[in-house]
Amino acid sequence: MEVLLYHATALFFLYINKLSCFKIGPMHFKQVIPVLPSADIVRDTNWYVKYAGFEIIWNDEMYALLKRDDIVLHLQWHADTDDDPLLGGSVIRIKVEDINHYIDEFVERGTVVREKLRMNTPWNTHEFGFYDLNKNAVFIMQSLS
Numbered sequence: 677m678e679v680l681l682y683h684a685t686a687l688f689f690l691y692i693n694k695l696s697c698f699k700i701g702p703m704h705f706k707q708v709i710p711v712l713p714s715a716d717i718v719r720d721t722n723w724y725v726k727y728a729g730f731e732i733i734w735n736d737e738m739y740a741l742l743k744r745d746d747i748v749l750h751l752q753w754h755a756d757t758d759d760d761p762l763l764g765g766s767v768i769r770i771k772v773e774d775i776n777h778y779i780d781e782f783v784e785r786g787t788v789v790r791e792k793l794r795m796n797t798p799w800n801t802h803e804f805g806f807y808d809l810n811k812n813a814v815f816i817m818q819s820l821s
Contacts, residue, residue, distance in 0.1 A: 714751040727787040775802040775818040
């Protein structure tokens, strides 16, 4: 009986480990942390605090760690030369539960205008977006599915 119970338990854990929401053990991805290019770490960390509500976890003149709720962003300084281009044009999408709360906040911060909110997109979201000072696009989105 103990052997049968052991095998049933083992099969149960194998089954739920195949489901993405029930991963067991160290063999799954936990989080993506974007590293966005920056031409000026001090300027850009201050911008993310004021206009996006992040807090500075750590920074120096070359690198910064920012956090808001469960989202972590890193900023990395680039000289914007041929050998170390700034590039810009990175895109991140931050998923939220209630888009109305965030559009109200970001309008109040002066980050976006309310007309930037797109409801019921063809890809099944409500969302709005803005650019940081290095032309990195940040989208706040609520999934409708």
